[in-house]
Amino acid sequence: MIRREIQSILKSHLMELGYEYDFVVEIPEEQFGDFSTNIALAGAKYFKKPPREIAKYFVEKFSDRPMFKEVTIAGPGFINFKVSNEFYRDFLIKFMQDPRSIWNFKKRENVLLEYGSANPTGPLTIGHGRQVVIGDVLGNVLRYIGYDVTKEMYLNDAGRQIKLLAKSVWARYNQILGFDEPIPEDGYKGKYVINIAKRVISDHNDRYFKIWNEDVERVFKEYALVEITNMFNSTLEKIGAQFDNVFKESSLIEDGTIREVLTILEQKDLIYEQDGAIWFRTSRFVNDNDKVLIKNDGSYTYFLTDIAYHYRKYKRGFFTAIDIFGSDHHGHLPRMYAAMKALGIPEDFLIFVLHQFVTLKRGNEVVKMSTRAGEFVTLDELIDEVGSDAARYFFAMVDVNTHLNFDLELAKSKTDENPVFYVQYAHARISSLFENAQAKGINFTLLDSIELLESESEMRLIKLISLFDEILEKVAERLSPHYLTDYLEKVASAFHKYYAENKIVDVENVPLSNARLNLAYAVKSVLSEGLTLVGINAPQRM
RNA sequence: GCGGCUGUAGCUCAAUAGGACAGAGCAUCGGACUUCUAAUCCGAGGGUUGUGGGUUCGAGUCCCGCCAGCCGCGCCA
Incomplete structure (x- = not known):
């Protein structure tokens, strides 16, 4: 949000000068500031001037904007922006009043x-x-x-594979009824095939015993389809x-x-x-x-x-x-x-x-998944073992283009090795802060005392909150969900750190407590929105 | 053989359409609970980004070659 604003200010100054070229506004390492741009470096060949000189021109343009605490030139010609505390606090207030409108997501296709x-x-x-x-x-x-x-x-209910399944079920059907009909080559050998066959038997007895034609195929196909669809639905429901x-x-x-x-x-x-x-x-x-x-x-x-x-x-x-x-x-x-x-x-x-594909691991051991033999670990079994939250988080947390190593032990562990719990814990922790405040008789008031927020770590948290929209834009642009889980971990981490260093609920200083609770409230809100988008719980207690 | 993806710290992964000294987490080592949830926090060590060239102010990122892994090259889906 802030980044977009800087970008458009820069762009308009550039156009005043009659130039138009690509430059970026990025978030640099913290020591350099909140935002930075390479506009002067990228423009060197157009202006035919040294980057630092160009940078000076742009820096002057920002000198009277209260949005920034500091705009400086660094290194070969980067311009670094330090956003003012007032701006961050303003942002926080607007966010608390109406997050949806501050993000300003427009209607799209x-x-x-x-x-x-x-x-x-x-x-x-x-x-x-x-x-x-x-x-x-x-x-x-x-x-x-x-x-x-x-x-x-x-x-895909119309192809060769579904026919093969029907035939496989029919083979099992005959086997159960006492005739040793072999499963077709390339046919399906899993246990579920037997279950489908049993269902046909319970409805039709031995009516199709040793009889195979198009009508019979249709019947077995239909049974298979209904059964498998039910299996799908129950698994999909489990994983939300x-x-x-x-x-x-x-x-x-x-x-x-x-x-x-x-x-x-x-x-x-x-x-x-x-x-x-x-x-x-x-x-x-x-x-x-x-x-x-x-x-x-x-x-x-x-x-x-x-x-x-x-x-x-x-x-x-x-x-x-x-x-x-x-x-x-x-x-x-x-x-x-x-x-x-x-x-x-x-x-x-x-x-x-x-x-890319998924490799299942149990600690250091690769879990073999052989489809042919019908020995694969199913999605259903995975969810049963690690739970829906961990399964979803793990599937979402790496770049789609990266081969995923899914460690079952890690996904199940309830320790700090597990990123799912780390993020959820931050949310639960904040929830407990509010309970604690109430127990101590501190009346949390929305938007009260926000002017008391001023530390670096507080500004860092607000900045992170302000990045929520662009993270989502990025997920949409690159079509990979891992940017979101990455962001949630950053927010959680910044909050845990803040929590460790600051007493949030303090009866000795009620106004400050209120200010900090407001910040915590906002953090909780982005965590909760983010976790919901990933499709996992944002627990009040853990 | 041809094509796609990948190769980054001991391990799992990042790196914001070419930017600053390549960053996190875990693991290892050392610290922090009479204090709001220690499922947490603080600190330390750890790298020739598979490899050889090239492009340029600047390359993990772009181009060419090579090596390794996964996947594909069906009248399967």
Whole structure:
């Protein structure tokens, strides 16, 4: 917020001089001040003057602004700004009066966020967990700062995999009934398959014993789908992921979108037949081979239905579609961009977020996750073991592009090794301050005595609070939630330090107590908002 | 072989679209509870940013080569 203000002041001065070039206003190491800019360094080649001389010009422009305590030139030509205490206190007052208006988030476009999309063929994995949390947190943040967000999960209920699952269930069904039907090659071997088979038995007895045809397949598919969807829902609920919508792949076939897309591509001469299959001319748009849309057995590839899905997203009127995928899908990107181009959809409509994988560790030991053998640790088991708060925090806390090492022992530990507790503890600690104040008969009054706040550590806390909006903007811009958890840890740390050094509730000095409680109240408020956005509890007690 | 991501302190990670002496947490070592929650705080040590070049006032960041790890290169999704 303050940064933006400095930026725009600088920019207007620059334009007065008839120049326009890129410069940054950043938050430097504390010793240099609150904010700093490289405008003089970046401008050297335009002004054709030494940076320090240019800096001097800008510094003078700031000399009469009460917002700053100090504006100085340093090093090769950086300009450092030290914000005045009055300004910080003013900010705090405005924040306490109405945080939403001080952030001034404007209304923005509608966005379709797709994530957690999975083959409904088995329990959600740890990998899905990371994706779901990234998507959920990004969705929360985007919505918070003004986007009209729809969180959507795509259910691949029409492909080969779901057929394989149906067949696997049927095999188990026969096995239970006494016939040794083998599970198909590449079929599903997990325990849940047996559970689904048992359900069919309890409803239909041996009606489909040794009988396999399209009608039977449909029945088993339906049972599998219902069962797996229930499993998904219960896991998603456990981890607090809320979707606005579930979009079924099969609906694209039913409502004619697939046909529509094929027609458009055909009219543009972008598809052709070869070896009994229908191909899309991917190579015309990107550096990739042509891809099959319809297999020679007449069934659709995932690529085709995904094109149709995104065509549908566009037709539904979304300004942007953000897809969150595991990094193993990166080969899917070029062909999707090609398809969007082919359909005349604007290039920036589709944005991909690819997240790296998760390695599960127990201390130093890597926990093996083998999908084939059905031995993987499911997301469900993970949540049961470490709890939803820790699971969410851990999934959100590193850059999406960084391989995540998820240490089960660390996530479970209730000590200072665990960042989740560190942040939550700060919140709980503040809550207890208010109880304590009340017990000691100090009447906390909102906005009272704020002028008594003046120490460095108090200003540092207010400054951190003032950065809340730009952190959220950054999460949205870079599409990675870890900036938020990072910020929360900084706020928590600054508060713990402040708490250790200052007596906040002091019956000997009620006005000062009130001032400090106001500050604590504001800190608690950003912690609580932030934790809520990450989707974890902001406890009153721990 | 081709393509994507990654490589930073013993470990896990940051580094704000090229900026100041590369920062946190954990671990290690040393301190702080008769005082609002010690799930906390303070201090110390710890680095040739995988490697070799290049671009420039300035590179962990950009370009080229090499090495290592993960992933992808299906009429799977």
